[in-house]
Amino acid sequence: MPEKLNLNRVAMPKQEPKMRAGNFNEVALGYQAEDALAEARRCIQCKKRSCTQGCPVGVDIPEFILALRENKMSEAVKILKGKNALPGICGRVCPQETQCEEVCALGKKGAPIAIGRLERYVADWELAQPASSKPKPEIAPPTGKKVMVVGSGPAGLTAAADMAKRGHKVTIREALHVAGGVLMYGIPEFRMPKRIVQAEVDYVKSLGVEIKLDSVIGKIATVDEILADGYDAVFLGTGAGLPMFLRIPGENYNGIYSANEFLTRVNLMKAYLFPEYDTPLRVGKRVAVIGGGNVAMDAARCSVRLGAQEVYIVYRRSRTEMPARREEVENAEEEGVIFKFLTNPEKFYGDEKGWVKTMECVEMELGEPDASGRRSPVVKKGSEFKMDVDTVVVALGTTPNPLVPTTTKGLDTTKKGTVVADEASGKTTKSGVWAGGDVVTGSATVISAMGAAKRAVASMDAFLKGQ
Amino acid sequence: MYQIVTREDLTPEIHLFEIMAPDVAKKAQAGQFVVIRADDRGERIPLTIADWNRQKGTVTVVFMEVGKTTRKLATLKAGESIANFAGPLGLPTHIDKYGTVVCVAGGFAIATIVPIARAMKEAGNKVVSIMGFRNKNLMFWEDRLRQFSDELIVTTDDGSYGRKGVVTIPLKELLESGKEKVGLVVAIGPTVMMKFSSLTTQPFGVKTIVSLNPIMVDGTGMCGVCRVSIGGVTKFTCVDGPDFDAHKVDWDELMARQRTYLDEEKRSLELWKQSCSCGGKT
Ligand SMILES: Cc1cc2nc3c(=O)[nH]c(=O)nc-3n(C[C@H](O)[C@H](O)[C@H](O)COP(=O)(O)OP(=O)(O)OC[C@H]3O[C@@H](n4cnc5c(N)ncnc54)[C@H](O)[C@@H]3O)c2cc1C
Ligand code: FES
Numbered sequence: 034m035p036e037k038l039n040l041n042r043v044a045m046p047k048q049e050p051k052m053r054a055g056n057f058n059e060v061a062l063g064y065q066a067e068d069a070l071a072e073a074r075r076c077i078q079c080k081k082r083s084c085t086q087g088c089p090v091g092v093d094i095p096e097f098i099l100a101l102r103e104n105k106m107s108e109a110v111k112i113l114k115g116k117n118a119l120p121g122i123c124g125r126v127c128p129q130e131t132q133c134e135e136v137c138a139l140g141k142k143g144a145p146i147a148i149g150r151l152e153r154y155v156a157d158w159e160l161a162q163p164a165s166s167k168p169k170p171e172i173a174p175p176t177g178k179k180v181m182v183v184g185s186g187p188a189g190l191t192a193a194a195d196m197a198k199r200g201h202k203v204t205i206r207e208a209l210h211v212a213g214g215v216l217m218y219g220i221p222e223f224r225m226p227k228r229i230v231q232a233e234v235d236y237v238k239s240l241g242v243e244i245k246l247d248s249v250i251g252k253i254a255t256v257d258e259i260l261a262d263g264y265d266a267v268f269l270g271t272g273a274g275l276p277m278f279l280r281i282p283g284e285n286y287n288g289i290y291s292a293n294e295f296l297t298r299v300n301l302m303k304a305y306l307f308p309e310y311d312t313p314l315r316v317g318k319r320v321a322v323i324g325g326g327n328v329a330m331d332a333a334r335c336s337v338r339l340g341a342q343e344v345y346i347v348y349r350r351s352r353t354e355m356p357a358r359r360e361e362v363e364n365a366e367e368e369g370v371i372f373k374f375l376t377n378p379e380k381f382y383g384d385e386k387g388w389v390k391t392m393e394c395v396e397m398e399l400g401e402p403d404a405s406g407r408r409s410p411v412v413k414k415g416s417e418f419k420m421d422v423d424t425v426v427v428a429l430g431t432t433p434n435p436l437v438p439t440t441t442k443g444l445d446t447t448k449k450g451t452v453v454a455d456e457a458s459g460k461t462t463k464s465g466v467w468a469g470g471d472v473v474t475g476s477a478t479v480i481s482a483m484g485a486a487k488r489a490v491a492s493m494d495a496f497l498k499g500q
Numbered sequence: 501m502y503q504i505v506t507r508e509d510l511t512p513e514i515h516l517f518e519i520m521a522p523d524v525a526k527k528a529q530a531g532q533f534v535v536i537r538a539d540d541r542g543e544r545i546p547l548t549i550a551d552w553n554r555q556k557g558t559v560t561v562v563f564m565e566v567g568k569t570t571r572k573l574a575t576l577k578a579g580e581s582i583a584n585f586a587g588p589l590g591l592p593t594h595i596d597k598y599g600t601v602v603c604v605a606g607g608f609a610i611a612t613i614v615p616i617a618r619a620m621k622e623a624g625n626k627v628v629s630i631m632g633f634r635n636k637n638l639m640f641w642e643d644r645l646r647q648f649s650d651e652l653i654v655t656t657d658d659g660s661y662g663r664k665g666v667v668t669i670p671l672k673e674l675l676e677s678g679k680e681k682v683g684l685v686v687a688i689g690p691t692v693m694m695k696f697s698s699l700t701t702q703p704f705g706v707k708t709i710v711s712l713n714p715i716m717v718d719g720t721g722m723c724g725v726c727r728v729s730i731g732g733v734t735k736f737t738c739v740d741g742p743d744f745d746a747h748k749v750d751w752d753e754l755m756a757r758q759r760t761y762l763d764e765e766k767r768s769l770e771l772w773k774q775s776c777s778c779g780g781k782t
Binding site for chain 2: 209210248249252253254274278280284285286287290291293294297298302303307308309310312313315386387434435
């Protein structure tokens with residue numbers, strides 16, 4: 034090594050907390066060229082390549098970092114996109130600290146390479162290049178086979194793009210009025226700019242994929258009807274869109290939202306621009322967000338931006354068990370979100386007009402590890418206390434929407450409502466139907482949804498070519 | 501984009517759109533609804549399906565001008581389009597042979613009742629219909645409902661047409677008289693009207709279904725804003741309904757939830773009236 038090893042990563046330029054608490058613009062501004070080069074130079078190009086093994090889709094990380102620091106940007110893009118079609122999205126939202134960065138060799142002595150930030154840098158560089166300079170994607174000659182992809186989240190978009198490149202005629206049907214799934218309706222603009230998602234959707238369309246919106250499968254048509262209609266294969270990427278509630282007294286008072294409702298109003302319907310956009314959202318002065326995942330952080334940080342004075346994250350376990358990306362927890366703290374750990378709501382009280390006024394909680398202690406390996410919380414006796422709140426967002430997680438499974442003959446589901454699919458191939462119990470992403474795993478990650486779609490594509494393609 | 505094939509003004513403030521949406525038309529059934537968006541900045545609102553034409557590929561919806569979205573819709577002419585039209589959503593009304601079915605409609609919900617009355621009649625029921633309006637000028641589709649009804653009673657609050665009073669009066673009389681063995685009451689209209697219809701039938705123990713109309717966003721079970729308490733259990737209207745057993749509905753909770761955005765709706769409408777090219781037509 035010519036230079037002394039720097040154990041600290043190059044900081045991500047960010048909007049100042051005071052400033053960003055008042056707008057919905059992206060918080061992390063992205064590396065400048067010199068930042069990216071400096072960070073890329075920290076990579077020791079070790080032979081172990083643990084990072085690649087830590088990546089759910091096996092991106093050739095040392096190679097793209099090498100290309101980046103040799104200033105071969107097009108080459109870096111090519112390496113990255115060889116395994117991951119949506120680097121601009123993954124660079125922003127992947128939980129790198131539990132994947133590639135967790136196993137980085139540098140992590141033993143100091144900070145691991147900021148792989149996610151470099152990935153984003155390369156993706157943003159490509160997006161900024163004129164269309165004419167970009168290599169045309171290679172599309173195989175038409176196979177004459179028709180594929181229906183249900184749902185347009187990361188799983189659906191990935192499956193559609195890869196099947197189209199293999200020469201199949203692909204149609205996506207999406208229930209909502211825009212494509213993109215959670216990336217559009219769930220993750221806020223300040224973390225996942227919609228123009229980036231739109232660019233990915235446009236890219237998928239440029240491969241010849243037709244996207245039909247406003248199509249709730251199970252209602253407008255069933256999977257059986259789609260198969261009877263001449264489609265040779267169906268991929269289900271319908272996600273896990275059904276919100277879980279606490280099921281405690283008073284949960285239907287006004288001012289208590291599921292995170293899905295809250296975030297859909299803000300992100301998909303642009304309630305933060307009300308009345309310029311028609312959809313309203315009422316956020317009060319004291320907001321409690323229940324949960325400790327990315328969804329909870331997003332809801333809390335939206336509340337800050339919508340003018341709430343005090344925003345609490347109420348989570349029944351402790352900080353170490355929080356499933357949210359570390360960076361977002363830090364961002365939330367910088368923005369003034371207050372964390373109440375080991376706390377669980379038990380009951381809501383309302384005012385005479387039916388609006389939530391008070392939340393009764395109990396304190397928790399950590400007991401033995403549960404099935405998920407996390408220490409499970411138990412109620413501390415006699416610890417009841419009340420919090421005054423006027424807005425509550427319930428972010429406990431989601432399960433798959435039963436609309437498709439209940440209307441499809443022979444499609445098995447688990448007790449949790451997820452679709453049964455073979456992990457290696459995405460094959461469901463119904464012939465001609467594959468599934469991948471949150472609909473199979475329950476709420477997980479963007480990258481795992483993409484990985485599942487890629488495995489399903491390999492299997493679907495082999496099936497169609499063998500037909 | 502979904503084209504408005506025909507527009508009809510049923511009253512000065514109640515309008516009918518026949519919309520080109522062949523896939524929806526193919527599947528539509530009585531009691532279901534669609535979620536629409538007027539334009540790219542619009543909110544998603546549910547509208548019940550009033551009729552459909554599978555050959556032509558059209559679906560008919562009827563709406564009253566209340567807030568910004570419905571007023572915006574009212575400015576559109578035949579040949580113009582709306583941005584989004586998703587459906588058919590919700591479960592269809594359960595059609596069965598009940599003997600005598602009483603269909604009660606309050607105000608413009610007559611548009612919802614007509615396809616249900618038609619389906620009930622086709623299933624071999626005797627259909628007795630009661631339709632109520634505030635006054636004669638707000639009435640429409642009396643002839644359509646009569647077509648599928650063995651008997652039709654019309655009421656107006658001010659007595660300007662038919663019987664003076666509200667729909668629950670003839671409903672109560674009918675049940676009290678015992679001259680019909682009523683197997684089912686279907687009551688659809690404003691929430692208060694459904695609540696009082698429910699209270700009217702309850703003492704008689706007659707099965708009564710209502711079509712609930714809470715605030716909705718997606719209409720697919722994704723957000724939970726449409727949750728209602730049915731016999732103490734939370735249900736999502738858009739996927740578990742919109743039809744529910746009237747005697748199990750928590751009416752007060754429903755009415756409180758419907759009022760969530762009254763202030764915002766007012767503000768939105770005022771601003772729109774000031775800015776829109778129609779010069780604030782009210
Ligand atoms: C607020 C929030 C923040 C998150 N943050 C992160 C993060 O930082 N990092 C990360 O990796 N992951 C994050 N996740 C999780 C991640 O977004 C999901 O794991 C991922 O989007 C799953 O992709 P998918 O394609 O399986 O499903 P989805 O993205 O849910 O897409 C499913 C699509 O199918 C459509 N659909 C559903 N039913 C039907 C039907 N019947 N007919 C037609 N269409 C239908 C839906 O409308 C939707 O568009 C977050 C999730 C949320 C909600
Ligand atoms: S309208 Fe969103 S769940 Fe019913």
